[in-house]
Amino acid sequence: DQQVKQNSPSLSVQEGRISILNCDYTNSMFDYFLWYKKYPAEGPTFLISISSIKDKNEDGRFTVFLNKSAKHLSLHIVPSQPGDSAVYFCAASGYTGTASKLTFGTGTRLQVTL
Amino acid sequence: NAGVMQNPRHLVRRRGQEARLRCSPMKGHSHVYWYRQLPEEGLKFMVYLQKENIIDESGMPKERFSAEFPKEGPSILRIQQVVRGDSAAYFCASSQGQGMDQPQHFGDGTRLSIL
Secondary structure, eight states, X not given: OOSEEOOOSEEEEETTSOEEEEEEEOOTTEEEEXXXXXXXXXXXXXXXXXXXXXXXXXXXXXXXXXXXXXXXXXXXXXXXXXXXXXEEEEEEEEOSSSTXXXXXXXXXXXXXXX | OOOOEEEOSEEEEOTTOOXXXXXXXXXXXXXXXXEEEOTTSOEEEEXXXXXXXXXXXXXXXXXXXXXXXXXXXXEEEEEOSOOGGGOEEEEEXXXXXXXXXXXXXXXXXXXXXXX
């Protein structure tokens, strides 16, 4: 039962353009969402997060949008840079008494081309 | 800037042997989490520990796997009598607390290969 889904395994975007990565979830108990970036042979690096009381959070080139009614969130990267090429994981957490357990999606591989 | 330190980075074991994976959290972090990643999959939660306590082990297999986070020293994930299916990347993360503004930070993982 995949509670966090990233339906696009890969995405290719030209340098300077916007990258949009999507994530859907099924568990309505999730109330905190995070995006991580991962390079090969390294651990995930935290990028940005959003609480369910908000619908948008921005940090530099990265913006996360949350649509609670649709159980959907997206990560926008603008402008995209070659160094952004990596696998991006969406993760979710909810208060179940042990709030910090993260449920991850399967990832989207972003390729930023010159 | 010492992040989450995991060792070894690579570990090779034969079937039936024991594997011990170590994790030192970031300075000031007292919450440790272990995740496992199989090829082409996302990370799967295994266990969440605070010093000397297991808080949530809902993702741990019932047999052969154990975890500890002693008062002194690193957190240890122990796999007894390893089988081929245990081959995976094991990631440790740490956080200062459980708050929404205290995200988990990950180490670079231990790649476990079972011959």
